[in-house]
Amino acid sequence: MNELLRQLIEDLGISRSQFAKKINMDRSQVVKTINGNLPVSKRFFMSIMGAQFISDDFKEKFSSEYGKESAVNNHNKIIEKFFAELKQSSETTIAGKETELGQLIYSQVSDAFARGKMVYAVCMHEHISVEKALQRALKETGSKTLKRICPVSFVLSETMIEELFDIAVFACHGIQTYITKEQFNGLFPFGVFSDSFAVAFDTEGHYAVIEDKMTCVSLMQKYNRMAESLYGTVVFIEDESQTLLRSADLNYGAESLCIYNHFSPVGLIDYNMLRTVANPELNEDIRDNLIRATISEYESRANEMDDSVYTSGAIEDFVKTGRIAAISYRYIRPFAVSSRIEMLRRLCNMIKNDKASIIKTDTLRFSGDIYINRNGIDLCVCGDQSLRSDLYCAHIYLQNDRILGLEEIAKAIKTQLPLRNNMMSKIGAEYYLNSLIASLGEMSSINTKEILN
Numbered sequence: 001m002n003e004l005l006r007q008l009i010e011d012l013g014i015s016r017s018q019f020a021k022k023i024n025m026d027r028s029q030v031v032k033t034i035n036g037n038l039p040v041s042k043r044f045f046m047s048i049m050g051a052q053f054i055s056d057d058f059k060e061k062f063s064s065e066y067g068k069e070s071a072v073n074n075h076n077k078i079i080e081k082f083f084a085e086l087k088q089s090s091e092t093t094i095a096g097k098e099t100e101l102g103q104l105i106y107s108q109v110s111d112a113f114a115r116g117k118m119v120y121a122v123c124m125h126e127h128i129s130v131e132k133a134l135q136r137a138l139k140e141t142g143s144k145t146l147k148r149i150c151p152v153s154f155v156l157s158e159t160m161i162e163e164l165f166d167i168a169v170f171a172c173h174g175i176q177t178y179i180t181k182e183q184f185n186g187l188f189p190f191g192v193f194s195d196s197f198a199v200a201f202d203t204e205g206h207y208a209v210i211e212d213k214m215t216c217v218s219l220m221q222k223y224n225r226m227a228e229s230l231y232g233t234v235v236f237i238e239d240e241s242q243t244l245l246r247s248a249d250l251n252y253g254a255e256s257l258c259i260y261n262h263f264s265p266v267g268l269i270d271y272n273m274l275r276t277v278a279n280p281e282l283n284e285d286i287r288d289n290l291i292r293a294t295i296s297e298y299e300s301r302a303n304e305m306d307d308s309v310y311t312s313g314a315i316e317d318f319v320k321t322g323r324i325a326a327i328s329y330r331y332i333r334p335f336a337v338s339s340r341i342e343m344l345r346r347l348c349n350m351i352k353n354d355k356a357s358i359i360k361t362d363t364l365r366f367s368g369d370i371y372i373n374r375n376g377i378d379l380c381v382c383g384d385q386s387l388r389s390d391l392y393c394a395h396i397y398l399q400n401d402r403i404l405g406l407e408e409i410a411k412a413i414k415t416q417l418p419l420r421n422n423m424m425s426k427i428g429a430e431y432y433l434n435s436l437i438a439s440l441g442e443m444s445s446i447n448t449k450e451i452l453n
Contacts, residue, residue, distance in 0.1 A: 004065060005034045008058055023047040101207050102129030105192050105199055106137055112194040113143035120193045120223040122149045125163045126203065127190065134192070138173040142388075147227050148177045151184055164396065168379050171234045171394035172387045178230035179403070193219045231402050235395040258308045259359075259370040262325040262382075263318035267302035267350055268343040271295050276339065277332045290331060308356040310347070312424075312432070315358065319344075319436050325382055341440050348433045351426055358429045360422040372410045376400045 009019050020030035025047055032038040049059055112119050123130050138146060148170055152163055167177045184190060188200035188208055198216045201207035210216060258264070265274075271291060278287045318324070322334030335343070350356035371378040382393030400406050424432060 004058075004062060008054070009034070012053075022053060023051050101199070101201060101205070102133040104207075104209070105130055106133035108194070108197045108199060109134060109137040109146075109192060110141060112196070113137055113141040113145060116143075116145060117194050117196070118145045118147070118220070118224075120147050120149065120220060120227070121191075122151075122184065122223060123190045123192070124151060124203075125166050127201075130190075130192065130201075131166065135169065135173065138170075138175065144174050144388075146173075146175050147223075148175055149223060149227060149230065150177055150179050151182060152179050164377070164379060164398075167233055167396050168381050168394075171236075171381055171396055174236060174388040174391055174394075176232050176234050176236075177396075178227045178232050180226075180230050191219070193223060195220050233396055233398060235397055236391055237393050237395070238390060239392055257372045258305055259372075260308060260310045260314055261369055262314045263310070264308070264326060264369065265324055265343065266298045266305070266308065267355070268346045269295070269298065273335075273339055273342070274332070277335055279329075279331055279333065282331070294327070305355070307354075308350070309423075310356065310358050312358055312360050315344075315347075315433075315436070319440060337440050341437050344433050344437050344440075348430055351429045351433075358424045358432065360424055360432075374400075376403070376406055377410050 009016060012019070016031050016034060017027050020027040023030070025044060029038065029044070033040060033044055048054060048062055109119055121130070121134055125131070134146065137143070150163070150167070170177055188202055188206070190202065191198055191200035193216065195217050196213065198210035198219050199207055200210060274291050274295060278291055319340060322336070322340055324332070347356060351358070369380045371380065376397065376399040378398070379396040380393060381387060381396070387394070398406055
């Protein structure tokens with residue numbers, strides 16, 4: 001509200017002292033209110049609403065904001081009163097097993113989802129039983145009505161990497177995660193809340209079940225306001241064409257590193273190769289436009305990328321299936337054996353020219369890619385069987401200018417991940433790819449003999 005008042009005074013072209021005099025208020029109180037040091041009092045509000053020199057448009061906005069602030073104060077008083085009473089009650093606080101807490105939350109959340117109710121979850125990666133209960137309820141009900149608020153430290157550690165992958169797991173269910181550096185304190189700093197129940201808990205296994213409707217609604221509104229002010233880390237995309245249109249906003253650019261956790265065709269395919277696998281059931285114009293747009297985008301990415309790292313597990317999966325998770329079955333069919341061989345040969349050339357490398361490892365915890373560039377980190381989840389059916393992919397996009405310390409995490413992934421997971425030498429990668437090409441050649445030969453016979 002103080003921002004609205006500052007803008008009003010600026011538009012009027014008068015000083016704060018003159019403004020105080022015009023609304024018949026003490027100058028000191030007016031200045032403190034405008035600076036945000038004092039809340040807007042009822043008298044201040046009535047003085048604004050009764051002033052003839054202030055426009056009706058401003059009064060309407062001011063009245064709306066005053067109503068919201070009053071509601072916030074009222075809800076906070078309800079919550080503070082409840083927890084003050086809770087501290088004095090030994091009957092409400094339960095020290096239970098973590099599995100019991102998980103089962104309780106699963107039961108309550110499943111019921112709320114079944115009734116189409118919104119649920120807010122405020123918890124950390126360490127709350128394993130709570131996270132599993134939420135994921136189970138999401139999977140079984142297919143609900144979308146969960147908002148997850150996650151306080152994170154973003155310090156350089158394995159826990160931080162686990163937190164990133166944890167966000168990806170919830171993104172597969174179509175759930176937005178809001179992150180905050182704020183550390184929650186108090187008797188029960190974490191919880192799962194809906195309009196008819198609340199389960200508040202700490203990190204030591206203590207929890208409280210709250211059934212007072214007024215308190216539950218107040219908690220819901222509190223965390224709804226919090227979510228609106230926090231950084232939503234997930235960008236959901238429902239159609240492949242959106243990926244091409246939004247790629248510049250998300251994850252690509254010069255000085256980037258890509259860790260391909262599924263086989264990427266960037267730099268490996270051309271127009272004719274993609275046309276051979278395009279879905280023949282598509283309208284010809286749509287199919288042609290899609291192919292040209294895809295090839296153009298892939299060529300642009302290939303020119304910009306400094307280094308692309310493939311997991312050997314992703315390469316071997318492509319050799320077996322001919323499928324590229326980044327482009328769904330709606331648009332393309334599996335690549336023929338001859339095309340797979342050609343793409344592996346092109347990858348071999350990229351490795352010789354220091355444009356790509358291979359990590360000898362199984363695919364990572366999710367089906368997707370990790371992009372690291374000067375702007376931040378992007379975990380792109382696509383083609384994952386656990387991804388909600390109406391989604392094409394989800395980008396967990398973490399920006400350096402929004403998250404303090406993220407650049408150090410990015411540097412750590414760049415320097416440590418390949419070493420930890422056994423980076424192949426150029427000679428080793430060439431030998432590895434040639435062995436896969438030879439196996440595909442044998443497969444092609446067998447298929448040819450079967451056709452001739």
